[in-house]
Amino acid sequence: MQLQQESEALKRTMQPRHLIMLSLGGVIGTGLFFNTGYIISTTGAPGTLLAYAIGALVVWLVMQCLAELSVAMPETGAFHVYASRYLGPATGYTVAWLYWLTWTVALGSSFTAAGFCMQYWFPQVPIWIWCLIFCLVIFSLNVVSTRFFAEGEFWFSIIKVITILAFIILGSLAIFGVIPLKDGSPAPGLAHITSAGWLPHGGLPILMTLVAVNFAFSGTELIGIAAGETKEPEKAIPLAIRATIARLIIFFIGTVFVLAALIPMEQAGVEKSPFVLVFEKVGIPYAADIFNFVILTAILSAANSGLFASGRMLWSLSKENTLPSYFSRVNKRGVPLAALSVSMLGGLLALCSSIIAPETVFVALSAISGFAVVAVWLSICASHFMFRRRHLQSGLSADSLIHRAPWYPWVPILGFVLCLIACVGLAFDPSQRIALYCGLPFVALCYGAFYLTKILKQQEPEHVAE
Incomplete structure (x- = not known):
């Protein structure tokens, strides 16, 4: 009885502003600040803009599905609960572990990216030392209380939002010569966007980088994770989703446009944030240092949100009796x-990656995390399709739903198809193909573990009786 009371002790303390900033905190991080450089170097500027436009569409479709599900069933760790009810218990179990993998691996890539930031100032200090320090800091922020975490993430995210807006404004002024470039070269205007051609390597790189784009957008679904700890979810969740999507489209498309205009394709990469590259070019004193610091706080904020999400997913799995009650x-x-402590193991991946080959392993970790989150988005679209179908088959009308996604069934179908295409794109990129090599066996392992656990539970009473 005591365990049951403890397992139900998560508190509804989050408000709409917390949800919005929690989601933005999860999104505006490693993917935007570092992966964008990789995408520009792979697809060129026009291809990057197109890839992010497709990514924005996918996020909008998935979040419409999630909004309807979360308002109808506001539960912590919601994704796997929906998948269990509407796609099958084994799928729900797998979705939970995939989402845990998303953020646990993302912790590794986030801490590695934070180490890159610190090497901008301290090039002689190994990245793994910074990773260890940041592991301790983020864990400490999460173990105080949910309200403390939410307030901290709220203010972290405000800093990031202000920074993104400042970047878009200052970058735009530099593009058109209002702010001079540091080396005295003329303002690039829009020349860099098409300098290598509209699609220098064809359309295939756009397909190859869709998962990287989706990884950059991952975190929007944190609103669904926090639904069980939200006051008045029927009002807060739709408001938070609308506000988040609008801000993301403005921030991401505006930011990518500025980056694409100021950074030639051949100079982009992941070893240094493209944001820092931009402000090394701009003649504003200490601008690069300031933005490097803000990027560092943004990445740690995303890691903070990620640890929250992965810990809650283990908590939810335990509540569903698929993990020991200890979690x-x-x-x-x-x-x-306990759930937070185990989830923090992902941070240890950063220590390994920073010792082996930071740039290479960073892309691999991002790809694995991106594959996992896209698989979860697939489940959200499929769960919404089945939820609405059963709702209508039961004789109820769509109008009886407190909140409903528009244009059913086309929204969940299109969202599912685009997510599936993104996963297929991984097979064409050698640097990201490891996501399939790791992700598909992980999915098979999860299904196998579920059925094995089920068989063992069925045999347990017979053993006791003997």
Whole structure:
């Protein structure tokens, strides 16, 4: 009985502003600040803009599905609960572990990216030392309380939003010569966008980088994770989703446009944030240092959101009796300490990657995390399709739903198809193909583990009886 009370002790303390900033905090991080450089170097400027436009469409479709599900069933760790009910228990179990993998691996890539930022100032200090320090900081922020976490993430995210807006404004002024470039060269205007051609390597790189784009957008679905800890979810969730999507489209498309205009394709990459590259070019004193610091806080903020999400997913799995009850225990402040501790193992990946080959492993970690989140988005679209179908088959009308996604069934179908295409694109990129080599066996392992656990549970009473 005590365990049950402890497992239900997560508190509804989040408000719409917390949800919006939690989602933005998860999104505006490693993917935008570092992966964008990789995408520009692979697809060229026009291809990057097109890839991000497709990514924005995918996010809008998935979030419309999630909004309807979350308002109808506001639960912590919601994705796998929906998948269990409408796609089958084994799929729900797999979705939960995939989402845990998304953010646990993302912790590794986030801490590695934070190490890159610190090497801008301290090039002689190994990246793994910074990774270890940041592991301790982020873990400490998460174990105090949910309200403390939410307030901290709210202010972290405000800093990021202000920074993105400042970047778009200052970058635009530099593009057209209002702010001079540091080396005295003329303002590039829009020349860099088409300097290598509209699609220098054809259309295939856009397909190859869709998962990287989706990884950059991952975090929007954190609104669904926090639904069970939100006041008045029927009002807060749709408001938060609308506000988040609008901001993301402005921030991402505007940011990518500025980056594409100021950074030639051949200079982009992941070893240094493209944001820092831009402000090394602009003649504003200490601009690169300031933005490097802000990028560092943004990446750590995204890691903060990621640890929150992965810990809640383990908590939810335990509550569904697919993990030991130990993981659903919370302390007196309502924090699932055991679940957070195990999820923090992803941070250790950063220590390994920073020692082996930071640039190479960073892309691989991002690809694995991107594959996992796109697989979760697939499940959200499929769950919404089945939820609405069963709702209508039961004799109820769509008007009886408190919140409903538009244009059913085309929204979930198109979202599912685009996510599937993104996964297929991984097979064409050697640097990201490892995501399929790791992700597909991981999915098979999850299904196998579910059925094995089910068989063992069925045999357990017979063993006791003997």
